[in-house]
Amino acid sequence: MASDIRDPIQGSKNYKHVTTAPIPRLEYKDPRAEELIQSGQPVIITDSDLVGSAYHWNLDYLCANLGNGLYTVYTSGNGKFKYYDEKKVPNVPSFQPPTSHTDMTFQDFASKLKRKDNSDWIYLQQPLNDTVGPRIELDFKGFNWDFAYRQMKRNRWGPLTSNLLLVGMAGVVTPAHYDEQENLFAQIQGYKRFLLFHPDQFECLYPYPIFHPHDRQSQVDFDDPDLKKFPQFSKLKGYEGIVGPKDVLYIPMYWWHQVESLEDHGETISCTFWFKAAPTEKVVYPLNAGQKVAIMRNIEKMIADTLKDNKNMPHFMRTMVQGRYS
Numbered sequence: 001m002a003s004d005i006r007d008p009i010q011g012s013k014n015y016k017h018v019t020t021a022p023i024p025r026l027e028y029k030d031p032r033a034e035e036l037i038q039s040g041q042p043v044i045i046t047d048s049d050l051v052g053s054a055y056h057w058n059l060d061y062l063c064a065n066l067g068n069g070l071y072t073v074y075t076s077g078n079g080k081f082k083y084y085d086e087k088k089v090p091n092v093p094s095f096q097p098p099t100s101h102t103d104m105t106f107q108d109f110a111s112k113l114k115r116k117d118n119s120d121w122i123y124l125q126q127p128l129n130d131t132v133g134p135r136i137e138l139d140f141k142g143f144n145w146d147f148a149y150r151q152m153k154r155n156r157w158g159p160l161t162s163n164l165l166l167v168g169m170a171g172v173v174t175p176a177h178y179d180e181q182e183n184l185f186a187q188i189q190g191y192k193r194f195l196l197f198h199p200d201q202f203e204c205l206y207p208y209p210i211f212h213p214h215d216r217q218s219q220v221d222f223d224d225p226d227l228k229k230f231p232q233f234s235k236l237k238g239y240e241g242i243v244g245p246k247d248v249l250y251i252p253m254y255w256w257h258q259v260e261s262l263e264d265h266g267e268t269i270s271c272t273f274w275f276k277a278a279p280t281e282k283v284v285y286p287l288n289a290g291q292k293v294a295i296m297r298n299i300e301k302m303i304a305d306t307l308k309d310n311k312n313m314p315h316f317m318r319t320m321v322q323g324r325y326s
């Protein structure tokens with residue numbers, strides 16, 4: 001069979017210390033795909049046509065049809081786009097934002113992408129809203145909403161909160177983080193390598209403190225891990241897969257993921273479908289890893305709010321566990 005980009009021998013850059021197994025790839029009508037989603041496991045679903053009406057999207061088409069609305073474009077000096085919450089920047093006076101962002105027309109963004117000279121890395125991330133032109137709106141309406149809503153109902157997810165249009169320069173990386181929503185990630189153009197980690201890998205990924213602008217992001221630089229500071233990182237186990245055009249990846253809530261637009265396959269175009277969490281009725285024991293993360297977040301938030309000054313957090317947290325729970 002002709003070798004496919006997704007064959008493990010090609011383009012799978014293994015990070016030292018990170019052990020991965022392949023993310024399952026299943027056809028849309030394969031009942032096992034449903035079972036994996038229902039059990040909160042990641043799966044790459046092929047030929048779902050979730051965004052079938054957008055398979056013809058490319059830079060030129062988007063330039064011609066996105067209208068002249070302004071789009072948020074992030075810029076990074078090193079190709080890494082570590083998200084930060086601007087509302088939390090005042091909590092950490094020494095914080096240096098790793099990326100900047102400006103609003104520009106899609107046409108400006110596309111011409112920046114085409115110019116090979118720019119040393120900066122750029123990544124367009126924008127909720128699809130009603131400023132788009134009529135052709136895009138038609139394509140958007142043509143998404144396989146039955147599939148999306150069937151997943152939402154069958155898995156008792158909350159409402160769809162946003163569809164993000166993502167256009168990334170080849171080689172951009174979104175470092176390891178988790179989100180608090182369920183995500184159907186649809187790939188339209190180009191290839192993205194995903195590394196995915198179960199929420200129980202929390203102790204190997206050392207997230208920033210909850211009041212930090214990089215809340216939900218891992219402190220570990222996968223390209224140069226500091227094993228003195230983050231010793232458990234060397235035990236990290238997860239999943240790896242390359243998501244290509246027409247693929248849909250289910251990223252369960254609280255699952256860590258690191259995403260890389262493959263170097264030599266041009267810009268990537270993706271569209272995410274984020275759903276709020278299912279409302280928790282009765283808590284069933286034993287708690288699962290995602291629930292434990294939610295509980296840790298609530299407790300950390302409460303302590304930070306009560307202590308008021310975040311400078312008191314390290315001593316308080318250490319005092320609470322040191323020599324008592326080690």
Ligand SMILES: CC1(C)c2ccccc2-c2ccc(C[C@@H](CC(=O)O)C(=O)C(=O)O)cc21
Binds near residue numbers: 082084173185257272
């Ligand atoms: C890095 C970027 C552009 C960004 C900058 C500033 C604020 C938010 C975001 C943001 C949010 C989501 C993604 C998509 C994806 C990662 C990927 O595909 O690269 C992902 O993590 C997910 O779908 O959950 C990417 C971004």
Ligand SMILES: [Zn+2]
Binds near residue numbers: 177178179257
């Ligand atoms: Zn994410």
